[in-house]
Amino acid sequence: MDTRLIQGVAYLGLIIFLTFILYGYIIHLYRSEKKGKRNYEKYGKMALDDELSSPPVEPLEENEKESK
């Protein structure tokens, strides 16, 4: 039954750890937006404005250099 106990403890530990990760992620999402570091909602535009000729929401650096 020892393995069962280890399994149980590991499982509980995992759940707690993941809860932290989950809430950490939510906080991360909102905080980085509040601080103005990133704006997640602008990524929604990627689907709407998707012509080949329209400028990327966040271009790759190499491309930026090329176009300069």
Next chain:
Amino acid sequence: MFSWLEKNPFFFAVGVFVVIAFAGLIEIVPDFAQQSRPVVGAKPYSLLELAGRQVYIKDSCNACHSQLIRPFKSETDRYGMYSLNGEYAYDRPFLWGSKRTGPDLHRVGNYRTSDWHANHMWEPTSVVPGSIMPAYKHMFTNVTDLETAYAEALTVKKVFNVPYDKDIDGDGKVDVPLGSFEQAKQRAMQYALQVAQETKRQDLVDMVKQGKIPEIVALIAYLNRLK
């Protein structure tokens, strides 16, 4: 950390993989060894039974019939003792099915006979009025592929140590002999003749006597084995 992940497709993919692989690891691995232990007295399928099992699989009997009796009174009343883990130790693949359009078959060998099966597979409504199961007449003329069945038996014997040619219950005798193909075939022929005679159909007996086992005979041998 998170925003970095969103922009690095490679590490993102690794992250996703870890997250999805996790559950399987936790759920499947711990009980794997224990699960494959056979119940006391469980024996591997003989050549003819295995050939019948292959027929069962080929015509996807498991699309409509389960082989899993759940531990409820209504099920044990109808089908017999509920199923045990170790009874399936030699089932490769498992044949639990997922839908009972027809009844469960896990212990059908306890309450049906060879001639019942033969009549039923030839014309289901002749023994079960109102049955929606189709007839499987091609099984009465198709010849059983004993060679493939032998190949399968030999493979599981070699690769997974399935106890063919071994004394399983400790009474000093070999329980399920396999031997060479010729030996195994000869035993299967004798067994098939017995089953064919039980079906009370002369055409099946004649075929077996000519050295050709009809698929239905192998299938019935398999079904009779399910107890």
Next chain:
Amino acid sequence: MQNPAIEYDYTVAKWFSYLAILFGILGMGIGVWIAFELAFPELNYVAGEYSLFSRLRPIHTNTVAFGFTLSGIFATWYYVGQRVLKVSMAESKFLMAVGKLHFWLYFLGALLAVGSLLVRYTTSKEYAQFEWPFDIVVVLVWVLWGISIFGLIGIRREKTLYISLWYYIATFLGVAMLYLFNNMEVPTYLITGMGDPLHSVSMYAGTNDAMVQWWYGHNAVAFVFTVPIIAMIYYYLPKESGQPVYSYKLSLLSFWGLMFVYLWAGGHHLIYSTVPDWMQTMGSVFSIILILPSWGSALNMLLTMKGEWGQLKENPLIKFMVLASTFYMLSTLEGPIQSIKSVNALAHFTDWIPGHVHDGTLGWVGFMIIAAIMHMAPRFYKREIYSKKLLEMQFWLQTTGIVLYFSSMWIAGITQGMMWRAVDQYGNLAYSFIDTVTVLHPYYTLRGIGGLFYFLGLFMWAYNFYKTMTASKAIEKEPQFASPMAA
């Protein structure tokens, strides 16, 4: 900014769209046929042993899941992938070649695999019936798709990956893992040198095989019928309606939630079986938790339409997609309910289960793929959609079909489950098994009719698509949002 001569290249997307229509009609046609076989058993014999129910059922499930749905997934990938990465396939000869090879190998493999099922080559494991040589073809097809995904990402202009791509990547990885592990088998010919070269035997036995199989079976539903379809709706609904996703943050959160939770729920296929109790409970509990991320995505889709519900009246494609998310909510609620142990005791092995599956597949998967392909059609051919009216009719006919399907299967399943356990006053079983079969005849008939409605809708879809391709009015430039339609 960029060279104006470059345009998105839809060649491969078009090919896969044709295949989705073809496999859709084929797979669902067989489905309707076998539905009627259950109501009228004489139909089993129209083509001798080749039309027996048990022979056709795996062909139905495989054609619909791995023919229709996968074609739809690939078609939309080769369309959405380019657009949200802002890079054309025409820019890379290599990726173009990979895409085309992917298509042909897939088409050839699909035909061979379906043919093998027809002549009785099957491993019997649900949704993994193909024998080992065809499994190898499937793996090759999958690798090609992977090259295409990561190749296109490698040459992208957009730095951040849009949420749809997350889901496509997850589909790729998830199916790869599941398929490989569940199809571990030993070809008997290679070991013994005799017997049928195509035959193989599973690496796992009995209960272990069942666990691996339902870990696969359940999650094949996740990664073929859920994840990639969410990928589609996150692109096509915003694009068609002109509304950005309601909350991009919520979409990210539900992504990780879904990825983590879904895989645990496979155990709910094995409740009251011989797998360990703790696993059954885990399957049950996680199925309930699964409601959260599922509804997170579904509500996100519906809220995207906030303030724009007028479009629902105007635009049949929006109708298809909104109803798809509604059916997604329905089946992700129904599934967890069926996973509760006491409900499962009643529902398992009955027709309620196929009923549940078809809520999801007809309502959610089917409608989303239909809408996606009709959205792409005007962009493929620079023509209007041929007939809005026909699309409307198709929508209502197919919706009626789905309602008939699931309502009849609900009743059938619960009736059957109740009759199996019913006892008389002395505690003996009240019904013999055959009683519980004959009683289902009216429901089986009704289900067949529901399926037939949906099937007829597919022909309207195919006709509309064909006419759009060949005879519709040309448009000057690619429409930005709503797809133009002739009345």
